[in-house]
Amino acid sequence: MRALQWQGPNQLAVGEVPDPRIRTRGDIVVRVRQSVTCGSDLHVLGGSNPYVEKGDVLGHEFVGEVVEHGPDVQRHRKGDRVVVASFIACGRCWFCSQREYSLCDNGGCFGFSHAGSHAEYVRVPFADVGAFTVPDEITDERALFASDSAATGWMGADMAGVKVGDVVAVWGAGAVGQLAARAAILLGADRVMVIDRHENRLHQAEKHIGAETINCDRTDVGAELLDRSGGRGPDVCLEAAGELTAVREAVQLCRKGGSVFVLGLFAGAMDKFPLGSVTSNGLTVRSARMHGQRYIPMLLQRMAKGELTTEHLATHVLPLTQAPEGYRLFRTREDGCVRSVFLP
Numbered sequence: 253m254r255a256l257q258w259q260g261p262n263q264l265a266v267g268e269v270p271d272p273r274i275r276t277r278g279d280i281v282v283r284v285r286q287s288v289t290c291g292s293d294l295h296v297l298g299g300s301n302p303y304v305e306k307g308d309v310l311g312h313e314f315v316g317e318v319v320e321h322g323p324d325v326q327r328h329r330k331g332d333r334v335v336v337a338s339f340i341a342c343g344r345c346w347f348c349s350q351r352e353y354s355l356c357d358n359g360g361c362f363g364f365s366h367a368g369s370h371a372e373y374v375r376v377p378f379a380d381v382g383a384f385t386v387p388d389e390i391t392d393e394r395a396l397f398a399s400d401s402a403a404t405g406w407m408g409a410d411m412a413g414v415k416v417g418d419v420v421a422v423w424g425a426g427a428v429g430q431l432a433a434r435a436a437i438l439l440g441a442d443r444v445m446v447i448d449r450h451e452n453r454l455h456q457a458e459k460h461i462g463a464e465t466i467n468c469d470r471t472d473v474g475a476e477l478l479d480r481s482g483g484r485g486p487d488v489c490l491e492a493a494g495e496l497t498a499v500r501e502a503v504q505l506c507r508k509g510g511s512v513f514v515l516g517l518f519a520g521a522m523d524k525f526p527l528g529s530v531t532s533n534g535l536t537v538r539s540a541r542m543h544g545q546r547y548i549p550m551l552l553q554r555m556a557k558g559e560l561t562t563e564h565l566a567t568h569v570l571p572l573t574q575a576p577e578g579y580r581l582f583r584t585r586e587d588g589c590v591r592s593v594f595l596p
């Protein structure tokens with residue numbers, strides 16, 4: 253089959269790889285209808301992920317159709333349209349029993365361990381745990397985002413404890429930041445502010461998400477947040493930029509006793525983390541890779557009702573054969589690219 257392969261730092265090519273087959277009794281094989289780029293792929297692309305080897309297939313977010321299932325699969329049959337959580341989880345270990353799926357002892361992630369979603373077919377292990385049937389009324393362009401960015405954004409707002417009446421600030425107006433802001437609104441936050449430097453993304457956050465915005469290149473973010481939160485600072489700060497500067501701001505600008513959630517994916521040790529603010533301001537700081545299996549069924553219900561829409565994020569839709577160009581647009585954010593979607 254055809255797939256997008258990592259060939260070395262910032263080198264991608266579409267090539268032929270073996271078709272995936274059922275390997276264990278709980279697997280399904282999915283024919284991909286759409287897959288999409290993600291900020292997390294950019295680390296892989298640059299070559300900073302030691303587990304990705306030359307020839308590996310990229311991508312971890314996708315919606316598709318079941319073409320084959322193993323004998324133990326209960327919830328899926330040939331022809332079903334499914335969306336698949338980007339992190340693979342077994343559903344049986346202690347961490348899965350706590351619903352902390354991305355901590356699964358037997359888990360992994362598509363696109364970071366040889367088999368990815370920018371391909372014609374994907375084998376999905378533990379399919380009864382990680383694949384979800386998409387209701388007919390939801391478009392592919394919408395369901396696709398339940399795979400990862402909508403679930404990630406929702407997790408941030410949920411685990412940071414957003415509640416009715418809160419003032420929430422979100423760093424980053426990519427798909428993850430926008431969908432974190434939408435989650436905060438749906439959880440009853442009073443004011444939700446999205447911070448970024450890209451006007452096109454901020455415009456989307458206003459128009460499609462219903463959030464307020466702050467352009468960090470033109471405004472003093474700290475002064476603005478104080479002003480819009482009765483002089484106290486936001487109750488909840490969600491970092492969805494994947495930048496240490498954003499983490500620092502989120503910690504330093506959060507109100508006393510507030511809550512910070514880091515959605516950006518960081519590796520190793522970080523210098524100049526404002527631990528003093530955490531201690532003296534009594535902050536709660538949390539982070540996680542997304543526990544998609546916990547949220548996807550609820551997200552699909554909200555998508556079906558139209559409470560959560562994502563079509564605007566798919567700014568560039570290209571055939572899989574043009575995926576290298578799609579990644580170039582996504583990486584450089586050229587032509588207003590927010591996400592590139594690939595059609596195999």
Ligand SMILES: NC(=O)c1ccc[n+]([C@@H]2O[C@H](COP(=O)([O-])OP(=O)(O)OC[C@H]3O[C@@H](n4cnc5c(N)ncnc54)[C@H](O)[C@@H]3O)[C@@H](O)[C@H]2O)c1
Nearest residue numbers: 291292404424426427428448493494495498516517541542
């Ligand atoms: N926790 C998880 O499981 C999980 C899942 C998916 C993505 N992520 C991470 O979430 C982050 C966002 O993902 P995305 O796909 O939306 O990425 P993206 O690259 O499309 O968007 C990031 C946005 O952050 C903005 N930004 C950068 N520095 C900033 C700053 N200091 N202040 C304000 N805005 C700033 C950029 O301009 C950009 O618009 C990435 O780091 C990604 O790795 C985490």
Ligand SMILES: [Zn+2]
Nearest residue numbers: 290292313400
């Ligand atoms: Zn992702």
Ligand SMILES: [Zn+2]
Nearest residue numbers: 342345348356
């Ligand atoms: Zn598990």
